[in-house]
Amino acid sequence: MSATRREGRVECRHVAKTFGEEWARQIVVQDASFVVEEGALNVFIGPSGCGKSTLISLIAGYEEPTAGEITIDGVRVQGPGRDRLVVFQETALFPWMTSVENVMFGPTVRGTNPREARQEATALLEKVGLRGFEDKYPSQLSGGMQRRCELARALINQPRIMLMDEPFRGLDAMTRELMQEYLLRLFEESRHTILFVTSELEEAIFLADRLLILSAKPTSVKHVLAIDLPRPRDFHVLTSQRYAELKQEALEALYQEAVKAFSKGSKAAYDLVEAFGKRSSVS
Ligand SMILES: Nc1ncnc2c1ncn2[C@@H]1O[C@H](COP(=O)(O)OP(=O)(O)OP(=O)(O)O)[C@@H](O)[C@H]1O
Numbered sequence: 586m587s588a589t590r591r592e593g594r595v596e597c598r599h600v601a602k603t604f605g606e607e608w609a610r611q612i613v614v615q616d617a618s619f620v621v622e623e624g625a626l627n628v629f630i631g632p633s634g635c636g637k638s639t640l641i642s643l644i645a646g647y648e649e650p651t652a653g654e655i656t657i658d659g660v661r662v663q664g665p666g667r668d669r670l671v672v673f674q675e676t677a678l679f680p681w682m683t684s685v686e687n688v689m690f691g692p693t694v695r696g697t698n699p700r701e702a703r704q705e706a707t708a709l710l711e712k713v714g715l716r717g718f719e720d721k722y723p724s725q726l727s728g729g730m731q732r733r734c735e736l737a738r739a740l741i742n743q744p745r746i747m748l749m750d751e752p753f754r755g756l757d758a759m760t761r762e763l764m765q766e767y768l769l770r771l772f773e774e775s776r777h778t779i780l781f782v783t784s785e786l787e788e789a790i791f792l793a794d795r796l797l798i799l800s801a802k803p804t805s806v807k808h809v810l811a812i813d814l815p816r817p818r819d820f821h822v823l824t825s826q827r828y829a830e831l832k833q834e835a836l837e838a839l840y841q842e843a844v845k846a847f848s849k850g851s852k853a854a855y856d857l858v859e860a861f862g863k864r865s866s867v868s
């Protein structure tokens with residue numbers, strides 16, 4: 586039996602990112618050092634506007650760090666690469682292609698036999714619950730279906746790491762829960778390295794092997810919490826004692842960060858402090 590090859594380990598060492606000219610300089614990331622472990626579902630959670638998308642852009646190679654270094658499996662990131670696929674909140678499906686054409690696009694461009702690519706795309710669409718929708722165009726799919734089609738399109742390329750920047754934001758609660766379960770099922774089968782960004786704590790804990798808690802801007806990783814809930818997971822886990830403990834621990838860390846941001850005058854942080862304040866006092 587061949588050993589499972591696990592790759593996609595990201596290491597950030599003292600990474601900083603500053604935007605703007607000298608007179609309007611804004612430090613968004615400051616001295617961020619952390620490891621995204623291979624074969625694990627790593628979740629970034631942090632206050633709104635703290636720099637989550639900036640961190641994703643740095644790892645994706647769309648932006649260059651102002652200081653520090655990012656490596657993937659020991660190799661320095663120097664630009665975008667096929668080994669890293671980013672799934673954003675907005676749909677990026679080609680509107681003029683059907684679902685199956687969208688999914689098979691990557692491998693076909695790289696020279697895979699179209700018949701094989703179509704077979705693989707069809708199998709992946711089935712896995713994400715889109716059987717029967719292979720020949721529909723994105724405009725004929727619901728928001729959740731589009732997101733699932735995108736998951737299939739990313740997975741077919743066998744990326745070393747999937748970077749997911751709030752891919753389920755804006756979906757209604759039920760669709761979001763369904764998407765989380767689809768993602769977990771796909772992850773638990775494939776064990777791709779995933780770096781998933783969210784600002785929703787329940788989503789974060791439900792999905793994660795490791796929770797990387799970010800500070801307010803200028804951001805860095807302040808706490809890493811191992812989420813030791815058993816896999817495969819389903820929604821029953823949300824009623825377990827361990828889930829409640831982990832949530833409380835994460836809430837306290839996030840709350841501290843939000844209070845700091847609030848003291849610097851951030852309106853978003855104020856909302857967060859208020860929300861967490863309410864939730865903490867209820868539980
Ligand atoms: N290309 C850019 N040029 C200048 N400033 C930028 C750029 N990209 C991001 N910023 C600034 O960096 C800060 C963090 O933005 P970012 O989008 O990374 O935060 P976020 O945590 O993803 O926010 P949200 O919760 O809204 O998704 C913001 O103040 C933003 O204005």
Ligand SMILES: [Mg+2]
Nearest residue numbers: 637638639750
């Ligand atoms: Mg963002």
